Amino acid sequence: MTQQFEAFYDWSKRELNLQLDGYKQKQLQRRINTVMIKSGAKNLREYAEAIKKNADIKQEFLDYITINVTEFYRNAQIFAEFEQILLEKVAPRYPNLKIWSAACSTGAEAYSVAMVLKKNRLHEQSKIIGTDIDATILRKAKEGVYRDAEIKNVPSADLKKYFTVTNNKYHLNQEIKDLVQFKKHDLILDRYEKGCHAIICRNVTIYFNDEVKNKIYQDISDSLVVGGIFFIGATETIYNPKQYGFQKVGSFIYEKIE
Numbered sequence: 001m002t003q004q005f006e007a008f009y010d011w012s013k014r015e016l017n018l019q020l021d022g023y024k025q026k027q028l029q030r031r032i033n034t035v036m037i038k039s040g041a042k043n044l045r046e047y048a049e050a051i052k053k054n055a056d057i058k059q060e061f062l063d064y065i066t067i068n069v070t071e072f073y074r075n076a077q078i079f080a081e082f083e084q085i086l087l088e089k090v091a092p093r094y095p096n097l098k099i100w101s102a103a104c105s106t107g108a109e110a111y112s113v114a115m116v117l118k119k120n121r122l123h124e125q126s127k128i129i130g131t132d133i134d135a136t137i138l139r140k141a142k143e144g145v146y147r148d149a150e151i152k153n154v155p156s157a158d159l160k161k162y163f164t165v166t167n168n169k170y171h172l173n174q175e176i177k178d179l180v181q182f183k184k185h186d187l188i189l190d191r192y193e194k195g196c197h198a199i200i201c202r203n204v205t206i207y208f209n210d211e212v213k214n215k216i217y218q219d220i221s222d223s224l225v226v227g228g229i230f231f232i233g234a235t236e237t238i239y240n241p242k243q244y245g246f247q248k249v250g251s252f253i254y255e256k257i258e
């Protein structure tokens with residue numbers, strides 16, 4: 001890593017509490033360069049100054065390095081498999097479910113779980129938590145307003161039941177919004193929830209280096225009860241699940257066994 005990037009990372013850890021050296025470097029540095037040039041800064045020192053002084057530049061930087069794409073029931077077939085394992089294996093054993101959608105972006109994933117629990121009348125005794133590193137995206141999650149592309153997998157009956165459409169925007173109803181608690185959480189730096197029955201952590205570890213990824217998998221395992229499940233992204237694989245006390249039970253689903 002160049003000295004400039006090292007200094008910038010030290011600065012962003014100190015000032016923004018962001019641990020950027022845990023991310024895959026080529027990809028991340030390319031993104032930082034792009035957004036730096038867009039801001040008009042000529043080098044990383046100038047860029048750090050600009051981030052400090054200008055709230056819009058700071059927000060643009062945070063948005064750009066944390067890629068927020070998401071949708072309801074992302075990879076619908078795989079999500080259906082998660083739903084089936086949750087209902088057939090986990091819920092009978094643990095009727096009061098605690099489910100954590102980590103790196104939840106705008107909350108579509110956490111709200112998809114809320115709809116599943118509601119449909120199966122498990123919502124009243126269960127708890128759903130949605131977390132992300134990005135405070136702005138969490139505000140959007142709490143608002144619960146979505147575009148066409150984000151709701152394309154929502155069954156039409158649920159669309160009618162749980163959303164109100166205004167100006168081509170889909171507003172999620174309060175009864176579903178009330179089922180999810182959102183809070184800020186950094187997967188690299190913060191402590192993890194304990195006693196979870198399912199953790200969904202998809203499409204974020206792809207940005208991390210192996211060391212960070214290993215630690216996250218171990219922390220997730222420690223957060224799950226035995227028999228709890230871990231749902232990963234469709235482009236992700238855990239090569240040595242046993243190392244973390246997991247066994248594979250679905251295409252992208254692992255059960256905590258010890």
Ligand SMILES: C[S@@+](CC[C@H](N)C(=O)[O-])C[C@H]1O[C@@H](n2cnc3c(N)ncnc32)[C@H](O)[C@@H]1O
Pocket residue numbers: 066067068069070071074102103104105106109131132133134137185186187188201202203204233
């Ligand atoms: C591509 S989205 C994934 C959203 C959702 N899980 C899905 O699969 O549709 C990645 C999210 O990870 C969040 N993120 C990035 N680094 C993070 C970190 N260190 N801790 C927690 N969340 C992080 C970003 O803010 C972003 O909202």
